[in-house]
Amino acid sequence: MKATIITIGDEILIGQIVDTNSVSIAKHLNAAGIVVREKLSIGDDRAQIVEAVERALSASEVTVVTGGLGPTKDDITKKTLAEMFRSEMRCNQRVSDHVERMLAERGIEFNELNRSQAMVPACCTVLFNAHGTAPGMWFERDGHVVVSLPGVPFEMEHLMEDEVMPRLKAHFALRQIVHRTMITAGLPESMLAKRIEAWENALPPYLKLAYLPNPGAVRLRLSAYEVEGESVAREIDRQFEALRKIIPHNIIGFETATMQELVHKILTERGLTLATAESCTGGVIASRFTAMPGASAYFRCGVVSYSNESKVNLLGVNPADIARYGAVSEQVARQMAEGARRTAGADYGVATTGIAGPAGGSAEKPVGTVWIAVSSPERTVVLLKQCGTDRGQIIDRASAFAISLLRDCLNGK
């Protein structure tokens, strides 16, 4: 069973927005065993929409279209689909009542633009959008399906889950797709590939291996398309277990596993607590931990000590050392980590101080210079890292290095 995803909107073609709708739709379709053969983005243009939908209809059984359903003049998807399917427009009373009620609750006047949201092609099945004013639409031709959804991610997501997927599962007899991804760290792609070459060559032919390099990590994905899911999932688990024996020290986890999740798990299981003291990373380390449910069990507090005064007053850094070595120095990083631990009464303290740029660099301490420290009940470890040249990249990398160093310290390395 094949699918095509079409996202409509000039904002996509000019690079004004990142298309996350097609990511979510692809996940839903894959999970149900439907293979996405192509994703396509086109503009709000009648001829392009007709051509793309006609081509998708003949190449795949399922076509999911998003975007272009708003009440304003630039949105033409609904009108174009109505013409394509040679259908009159008709008012849907349920949608009309819903839009009127929804706007009243939010204190928005019901004008003819909103009213037009309830007009739908007579030939389609309306997919009720409880979270917005634009309904989804389900069209059929020769057993093939075209679904049109609003482009607002939240509304699209609910419609995919509540309306589209149950209908697709009822409409088609579907087989299964299995994907499983192992996250590795510490081996660059080419070295990893050589190390696991014999394992890769011995994989059964229906398993497809993909290497997905990230900064500091390589993801290995095994995929099987349109198979009997359970036995294949077991085979993939067996293959990854065999791989674990080849690279035991390089495996972080599966799927979207991250270093902060590993640390979160270790701290939670051992009943240890954490405090952060961030200068150049400006709160990112704290926010990565506190984004995870349950962080309050171990996360005591964080200090974003941008000013020297706050390093002294909140963390107890010695002002003479700031004057002598500079705020970006081994000594200050060490005292920040130890100060965070002490101030918060936490078991572990992690600290960063560096030059995120674009200004503030020097020959001796160029932009990207970051000192990272982790203080534990036993000792304090301090590392110097060069984290790049771009402010966002420096903040990101320094945060990742700090969390990785914290994990090493927790593991007694």
Next chain:
Amino acid sequence: MKATIITIGDEILIGQIVDTNSVSIAKHLNAAGIVVREKLSIGDDRAQIVEAVERALSASEVTVVTGGLGPTKDDITKKTLAEMFRSEMRCNQRVSDHVERMLAERGIEFNELNRSQAMVPACCTVLFNAHGTAPGMWFERDGHVVVSLPGVPFEMEHLMEDEVMPRLKAHFALRQIVHRTMITAGLPESMLAKRIEAWENALPPYLKLAYLPNPGAVRLRLSAYEVEGESVAREIDRQFEALRKIIPHNIIGFETATMQELVHKILTERGLTLATAESCTGGVIASRFTAMPGASAYFRCGVVSYSNESKVNLLGVNPADIARYGAVSEQVARQMAEGARRTAGADYGVATTGIAGPAGGSAEKPVGTVWIAVSSPERTVVLLKQCGTDRGQIIDRASAFAISLLRDCLNGK
């Protein structure tokens, strides 16, 4: 001048990654006056790659392909393009030397997988990739151009900027594309559309208006394709000035303007300083400010006071009030904002305390309940906000509300 962007990789079609490469490529092409007519994502599949590139070659003058250039077996783009253009593979000595040196610096062994990175189709022009091991490639047929770039965003970005764009500008006579976006807040899309209807109807026909709704904001974009850029840019400025008179209180700024940029600008210009005290937002407010170059001029410090002890010890919150009203309360939010101001010696203090969930909610204080406070030299303002049900969404919205309240206080509202 038309272009097609093709991104290759099964990881895109199964929804494992978000495709940001095509966003960046689209921006580059638009800035040079090249209209992107279609973006296409396909799998690592020979037949699909050939079909997509052939179709793009006949429909547009420029085709930019990314992905599938890695050293591992799943990457087949280079081989497929060589077959399509009926070209032998040949070793490029400059690339070979570069790869060997690059790996040596990083302590990675030079094996036959890396060596294969220097093999390129004889008919192409090699685009030297200073930041990675896979070179870019430039092919021509009947005056139309196909460019193949690695999928690693950082490497792709440098190749677009340093190699592809200068060559495209030299190869084609290009006209201009002008986009300008005004960010509005406080009016939902349909009300905004009614309010500015007369203005929209009077726009010159070569200006295309798009409405792009965001939570809490609607972006209005005016676009003109393949025109004389300067006079059109002036006309767009005139139109937006006219719009400013219609909705003077709803304009945040232009392009990617954000509320934190507005606040950053106000604080910088007035020489005021800021401190944050975050509970449920866990460092996100601090990180939004410190992500901006120049934040160190006003950002004194932030405290992520997750534990009650840190609220008391670092911010001076009265423990009796925590016991009486709870940590999520008007009283504690007020004392946190005032404590942040006092501790940091800052002019303004902003604080959040709430229930980000999924656990910790009650009938009286459900998940999503957030108290937000801003303390200024004149007074402290405290607001209660219901920020949704999902942890990430709650953190995001509470941070946005807090920054928006800070702006209102700075403007004396």
